[in-house]
Amino acid sequence: MDIIRCENLSKVYQSGENKVYALNDVSVGFRKGTFTAIVGPSGSGKSTFLHLLSGLDRPTGGKVYYQDNDLYQYGDNQLSVLRRRRFGFVFQSYNLVKELTGMENILLPVMLDNRRPDKAYLDRVIELLDIGDRLNHLPGAMSGGQQQRVSIARALANKPAVLFADEPTGNLDGRNGREVLQLLRKTSYDLGITLVLVTHDIHVAEQAGRMIYIEDGRIARDSGADDPDRQ
Numbered sequence: 211m212d213i214i215r216c217e218n219l220s221k222v223y224q225s226g227e228n229k230v231y232a233l234n235d236v237s238v239g240f241r242k243g244t245f246t247a248i249v250g251p252s253g254s255g256k257s258t259f260l261h262l263l264s265g266l267d268r269p270t271g272g273k274v275y276y277q278d279n280d281l282y283q284y285g286d287n288q289l290s291v292l293r294r295r296r297f298g299f300v301f302q303s304y305n306l307v308k309e310l311t312g313m314e315n316i317l318l319p320v321m322l323d324n325r326r327p328d329k330a331y332l333d334r335v336i337e338l339l340d341i342g343d344r345l346n347h348l349p350g351a352m353s354g355g356q357q358q359r360v361s362i363a364r365a366l367a368n369k370p371a372v373l374f375a376d377e378p379t380g381n382l383d384g385r386n387g388r389e390v391l392q393l394l395r396k397t398s399y400d401l402g403i404t405l406v407l408v409t410h411d412i413h414v415a416e417q418a419g420r421m422i423y424i425e426d427g428r429i430a431r432d433s434g435a436d437d438p439d440r441q
């Protein structure tokens with residue numbers, strides 16, 4: 211079963227006389243525990259697709275279902291609660307609060323949700339991401355790769371069902387980028403979290419179990435479903 215899927219998903223921007231189809235009638239599903247890379251040239255609609263799939267933006271047409279719940283039937287508040295509890299986000303910029311330590315940053319979303327952190331689970335995430343020695347440091351005292359790993363731990367803190375990542379290695383050099391990617395991949399497979407990752411880097415995309423190629427707001431190619439049990 212697909213944990214998340216969309217039907218005829220579209221986003222049209224009106225610019226003067228012209229209509230820009232940022233996303234054009236896309237229907238696709240993602241099985242639980244799989245890792246999919248969304249690839250395509252700049253401006254092809256990758257970020258738009260990710261934002262619509264994850265409830266960060268509303269479509270102009272079509273539907274998104276999370277476990278068969280129609281995402282966009284929810285009001286903004288309900289939608290943001292669902293996003294906070296079921297989805298994790300990682301972006302190109304790390305967006306850490308610079309006055310808070312690594313650990314405080316990681317715990318922030320759990321605290322904002324008035325929930326108690328699951329210590330055993332967090333310990334596992336911290337170990338997988340190998341950031342145990344960074345937790346008492348402020349972001350300013352961490353490298354880019356370390357900051358991104360802390361931001362991944364923060365995205366995972368609420369035990370999301372789906373982790374959405376938009377160019378997560380975009381600000382990192384080759385070696386750090388590869389390392390962060392390997393960790394994202396391993397963490398999501400080990401924890402059974404569905405990973406949907408946008409990248410324009412084909413080497414990054416090759417790490418995924420499935421590749422969806424976007425061109426002009428449409429799916430131009432789809433390598434086909436990933437096997438959730440593959441490591």
Ligand SMILES: Nc1ncnc2c1ncn2[C@@H]1O[C@H](COP(=O)(O)OP(=O)(O)O)[C@@H](O)[C@H]1O
Nearest residue numbers: 223230231232251252253254255256257258259
């Ligand atoms: N807020 C907006 N207003 C008008 N056009 C937009 C807006 N956001 C995105 N677009 C257009 O939609 C298309 C897809 O953008 P985007 O999803 O950001 O592409 P990608 O992430 O693949 O680089 C581009 O042509 C872009 O210019």
Ligand SMILES: [Mg+2]
Nearest residue numbers: 256257258376
């Ligand atoms: Mg983009």
